[in-house]
Amino acid sequence: MTPRSPSTRTRVPRAEREAQMLAVAEQVFATRGIQATTMDEVAELVGVTKPLIYDYFGSKEGLLAATIERARGQLLTALIDSWVANPTAPARDRVGGVVLAFFSFIDDHEQAFSLLRTEGALIGEASASVERIRQQTAKAFAEGLRTLPAFESLEPHRVTVMAEILIGGCERLAVWRSTHPGTSADEATDHVVTTIWDGLASVAEA
Template identity: 85%
Template sequence: MTSRSPGARVRVPRAEREAQMLAVAEQVFSTRGVQAATMDEIAELVGVTKPLIYDYFGSKEGLLAATIERARGQLLSALIDSWVARPLAAPRERVHGAVHAFFSFIDDHDSAFALLRTEGALIGEASASVERIRQQTAKAFAEGLRTLPAFVGLEPRRVTVMAEILIGGCERLAVWRTTHPGTTATEATELVVTTIWDGLCSVPDA
């Protein structure tokens, strides 16, 4: 049995350390703002040296982009899981579930969503990451719609446009909720589904 001296530093696996850095960075960027946030503060809160963060991410912009990419992956997983969770449910219920997954994710990751709302301050790699979130979220909605009976065989471009409209409505309502508290994820979901989906579902027959 080996003993560890009282001041010895415990080596943390790279993946675990990276996750710690991203979680702290998400909080600092959203609280301080992208411009005001410093690598020194992030390093201190994580408990590592600033050079180590640069070694992982290359720059402050690289850290910000990685933070946004982390949120992108989590949101995408939530949407995909919602589509496959109830394959035999009615189309409206499946769309309702996906939209609710979107708003629930926003509520559970408000600091990550705060970063996306400050996109005017994002440049380069970070700005590109925000756009990837939009594209891949819309793609996830489109792929989900294509599994619905009424949309099978429909021209792919039309389904893509419908998904863009659907996710656009979700995004705008999500932003509106930040300045108008009190609308729950369930209420927001019903607003989107009633306003947008109930109109879109008639398009295949038009």
């Protein structure tokens, strides 16, 4: 990214400025690494002062956590939109649609996902944000499964367990894809649904 010169700095609404900061921070964290990223660099690229970023986020850890939280919100929106997109489609297709939404989101937000792959370097607020992503994503999967007639009569706990298994498979395959290029989002979806669906279908039939 090219730094903005001081002469180009203009007063913008807080929400818009925050979105700019987070978009830049996502790129810098992913490119430089968490430890090497400095608030000075982020401020220069956004075209604001470093104290302003501290005013918004409190610290570099706070900025990182907010960056991850932004990605979390976008992912949840994508999953929820997918669940409701085709309410009359067969259950397998609806599950596949959500899995595809997951992999497509990761492909479109590779920089944000790269931060999650380095979770060993995350501490405090940022680490908690990663865990919230897992919990919220699994919750979205579980709530979606409960809307399917084949599973709506199951105990909530059992549906929650199935959702954890489903999202766990998606996460591990997503990590694998990051180091083994060549598997498209559609192919990854087929792998997950084909592998897991027989298990879900057997529960539905029972």
